[in-house]
Amino acid sequence: MHMHIPIDAMVKVISVSDEAYALLKRLKGQKLSFSEAIKEAVYKNKQDKTAIMGLFGSLKGKINAKRWKAQLYADRERPWTG
Numbered sequence: 001m002h003m004h005i006p007i008d009a010m011v012k013v014i015s016v017s018d019e020a021y022a023l024l025k026r027l028k029g030q031k032l033s034f035s036e037a038i039k040e041a042v043y044k045n046k047q048d049k050t051a052i053m054g055l056f057g058s059l060k061g062k063i064n065a066k067r068w069k070a071q072l073y074a075d076r077e078r079p080w081t082g
Contacts, residue, residue, distance in 0.1 A: 028037035
């Protein structure tokens with residue numbers, strides 16, 4: 001019998017903490033493999049970072065930083081009326 005295993009699909013052994021394993025196991029559920037869960041988590045994290053980074057500079061020229069900072073400190077001094 002002859003098996004063909006693509007080089008890029010080779011299995012790698014990694015070690016993770018019990019906490020990381022529990023989180024990964026919960027993330028994968030019953031439908032995903034551990035590999036699929038890892039890829040999904042990494043992809044989602046990359047998308048989240050890209051989305052946040054897209055906001056950098058979006059307020060440039062639209063707010064007065066000194067006035068905003070002064071208001072922030074003034075609001076901290078004011079008692080909370082909840």
